[in-house]
Amino acid sequence: MNNTGQKYIARKEIIDSVSSDILRPVRQNRSFILWMGFLGIALIACLYAYTIQLREGLIVTGLRDFVSWGMYIANFVFFVATSLIGMLISAVLGLIGYSWIKPIARIAEIIAVAFAAVAGLVIISDMGRPDRFPYLFMYGRIHSPILWDVTVVTTYLVLSLLLYLLPLLPDLAIAKSRLKNVPGWLIKVYEILSFKWVHSNEQYKILFRSIRILLILIIPTAFAIHTVTSWLFAVTHRSGWNSTIFGPYFLTGAFVSGTAAVIIAMFFYRNNFKLKSYITADHFDKMAKLLVLVSVVYFYFNINEFLVPGYKLEKFDAIHLEALFSGHHALLFWSTQLLGLVIPMILLLFRKMRKPLPAAIISVFVIAGAWMKRYIIVIPTQEHPFLPIQHVPGEWFVYKPTLTETAITLASVILVLMIITILSKTFPVVSIWEVAEEKEKVVAKESSNQGYDNNGEKSINN
């Protein structure tokens, strides 16, 4: 048998084994239906809260004159932040040429798509007149940071979707031909979405080129999306927001929460989807190292953000910082900074903590801290305006989210989980063709090494 024939068979075997492993969880089994049913019921209950808000207006929230951006905006910032991980993993690490990201790039992309898509909805829930949302496009003024935000969030969502979908094309073609016990309509969906993919060299050439263009385009877009989100705050004249490092401060914070989200998702897929040989302990080790790196950078920006105004203690900054450091936000502030950033960062320096389970547990703390951190950035500043708050009802002084508001925020989290669940149960979560390609390379390398050895022996014999 000639060399190409051998290669072909080897290749087919690899694709067979890889696709059977990765396609196994792609089915609508009972646990999927139960989980989706649970999410669906919870979502309906939470959406009922939104109908109350639509009827009564924002008065049902804890938002009043002084604190007019609350939990919704904090949640929005968190969602936008977490979605940036798609860019960091696929684009930055991918373009550098790290091949270890290949099995987890799609997980990062799923998180990016889900969080970016719901972020857009979250901002609508904060609007006093959601019915006038189209006005943003009809009367949009380019001067307004709100408009910049809407533009870049939409662009980022579209690019992330494309970046999720394009590398999926060959996998859809594989799924279409190999998946047996799935409903007929799903096969049809695969067929439509795979755009007549036949694994030809030409198709791969076009695919590689378009993915590369997208990867390059998404870097500035992702930087823009979160920098612009930070500018919503930084362009105002308020102590706590009036800062020139808000762009990079938010951006690095985004990578922290996103990396933690990917580690949690990896842990889930590894155990529930039985993908231990694809999402390996080595991936957790590397992702945890990445988390340390981004945490250190974020920690550096935190020092800048608090030490500089803390040293000068200008009149209003002093009031703001006092509330954070020892006032009524102190517990939240210190637990966020310590449990959500500093301690995880130190723990992950140890190899033992970078194993899958400890890394996932630490990531849960990091992501909870990341959410609270957005809360700490958005709310306390508005409670300390320049002019004294006088003669207003007591609840105006301190913002407290209401039950309705919490339910609506919860609805957004449920929506994210639903999107992630649907995407990961209808499409393979690990890229089959890319993983197969990597394996092929390894096999080819091994065989060529053998060849080299043979040659070497020969030369000795001669």
Place this chain on the structure above:
Amino acid sequence: MRYAMAVDTKKCVGCSDCVVACQAENNVPHGYAREWVVELVEGSYPNLEMELRSERCNHCDNAPCVRCCPTGASHIVEGGIVLVEHNKCIGCGACITSCPYDARYSHPEGYVDKCTFCEHLVKEGEDPACVAVCPTKCLYFGDLDDPRSEVSKVIKNRKYKTLIPEAGTDPQIFFLT
């Protein structure tokens, strides 16, 4: 034409008549106010001094609220009056957070509302409701570009301050001290 207001902190007795007149004139919903009275006490007993200020939108020359409005609902009309077009406002809250004076509030109908300098009365040549009703006549309203207007005269002859000048918004309400 540049409309402005001067508030005599020495003459103000803090009766809040201006607040009530504004609420009545402008149909401000119950529990909300477009203007408010600030009482600041300085010193320690028995050497106390209280400053009373009737505050409202400063109709800034460099208005951050107008700059950040995504739909152009916040706009400036003749005379430098900053207005909100209720029908165009989407209620995003960007202007509320950008105002260093917290002069804006979210109306129960979802849009953002604030002091208009009673533009509908000023157009007819009348004074704003708060100025007309003030029992101690501590509010002066007029055109800064006209040296004979009341507000120009009083600013020329008295010491005054503006609020949070470091915000760089160039406010047009002057507090006589």
